[in-house]
Amino acid sequence: MPNLLSKYKWILFDADETLFHFDAFSGLKLMFSRFDIDFNTDDFDRYQQVNKPLWVDYQNGVITAAHLQHTRFNEWAHKLSVTPQELNSHFLTAMADICQPLPGARELVDSLIGRVNLGIITNGFTELQSVRLSKTGFEHAFSPVVISEQIGKAKPDIAIFNHAFSLMGEPEKHQVLMVGDNLHSDILGGNKAGIDTCWLNHHGEAVSDDIAPSYQVKTLTELHQLLLQQ
Structure with a gap:
């Protein structure tokens, strides 16, 4: 047979x-450690409250990839005085580092x-x-x-x-x-x-x-x- x-x-x-x-928490923890920030599980929960609905909208064709990648880091970008684009790029680099x-x-x-x-x-x-x-x-x-x-x-x-x-x-x-x-x-x-x-x-x-x-x-x-x- x-x-x-x-x-x-x-x-x-x-x-x-x-x-x-795809361990997003570990990737975010690594990325933020490079900004001397101890990213914790409460931080991750807040991030996911923004990130998860964005992914649903992306898969449903409501928003673009760029909108997703930048919007999820708006709050942190403001805190760190960097652009959301920079944070997103740092995140993807960290995810590649731990892949x-x-x-x-x-x-x-x-x-x-x-x-x-x-x-x-x-x-x-x-x-x-x-x-x-x-x-x-x-x-x-x-x-x-x-x-x-x-x-x-x-x-x-x-x-x-x-x-x-x-x-x-x-x-x-x-x-x-x-x-x-x-x-x-x-x-x-x-x-x-x-x-x-x-x-x-x-x-x-x-x-x-x-x-x-x-x-x-x-x-x-x-x-x-x-x-x-x-």
Whole structure:
């Protein structure tokens, strides 16, 4: 019996919390330490009160990437007498400094290279993605790397998937699998684009009634086994 991998010619991955850790608190703590500020959990909670609704608006196409990146740092920029743009850039640098692949990511990617085409579709930002791919040695594994900030559309908008498909040479939809940790951007987006989806459900959350992944795993190691087992 052939393994599941033989069904696909392309596997598209999300980046944050799918291939890479995205520990925003640690990144912010590191960034603010460079301003001699001890950033604590209360500070993080206040930051998230601003940041999380901005991400929802960004994914819904209400605001731009630039608006998100700058608005979330307005309060701190005022306190530190710097621009929000500067703080955002410092934050992305700190996130690149602490970046690590998720457990099982390297083994999975190494096992897939040469057997299937690999790409990335991310709602993350350009300044972080390119550095992180280089630092982890993944830059040659993924092509295309489609970044919402560059396209002007974010997952789950079908436009970012269609852009990726054009770069991929318009593959047959049934030969494409999207892997991601976010049910509402990765899985809903993949569903709308007409491709199979695999939800990397780290925390065992309930599946939504109206968003159904083709597959569901808790870890990349489990995905590895799912794809390659006979």
